[in-house]
Amino acid sequence: xxxxxxxxxxxxxxxxxxxxxxxxxxxxxRVAATLLLIGVAISLARQDALVxxxxxxGSMFGEVVDLHGSGFIGLSIFAIVVxxxxxxxxxxxxxxxxxxxxxxxxxxxxxxxxxxxVVWSQR
Numbered sequence: 001x002x003x004x005x006x007x008x009x010x011x012x013x014x015x016x017x018x019x020x021x022x023x024x025x026x027x028x029x030r031v032a033a034t035l036l037l038i039g040v041a042i043s044l045a046r047q048d049a050l051v052x053x054x055x056x057x058g059s060m061f062g063e064v065v066d067l068h069g070s071g072f073i074g075l076s077i078f079a080i081v082v083x084x085x086x087x088x089x090x091x092x093x094x095x096x097x098x099x100x101x102x103x104x105x106x107x108x109x110x111x112x113x114x115x116x117x118v119v120w121s122q123r
Contacts, residue, residue, distance in 0.1 A: 017094035024090045028083025035076035043069030085114045 043050055051070045054077060055063060063071025092107035 017091055017098065020090045020094050021087050024087040025083060028079060028086065032076045032079035032083065035072050035079060039069040039072030039074075039076060041069070042067060042072060081118060085111065085118065088114055 042048070046067075046069065048069055050073070054060075054074050055070065057078065060071045060074040060078070064075060065071075088107060088111045092104050092111060095101075095104035095107055
């Protein structure tokens with residue numbers, strides 16, 4: 001297995017921006033996988049048919065409260081979609097904290113494009 005330590009070039013110190021991005025992606029995947037497994041387990045236990053269309057975000061929370069598997073599966077898909085957006089935000093904040101405003105600004109432009117894409121896909 002490869003070493004997961006990311007170093008800043010020439011310094012030997014860990015790169016905090018890369019570490020934050022890796023942690024965000026890692027946890028996003030874990031949350032999505034856990035929600036998916038819970039949803040499939042509930043659907044199998046209740047013998048519910050899996051739906052072919054995603055409910056709205058508001059009704060997903062209602063389905064989770066009512067313990068319907070489709071609500072958990074929908075939230076897992078939502079987590080998969082949101083993880084890159086949150087990771088991009090984390091990277092942008094990391095660049096600003098490191099004093100690299102140019103890359104921070106470029107990252108925020110990418111974040112706006114991602115956010116626009118998510119909103120546009122809801123139409």
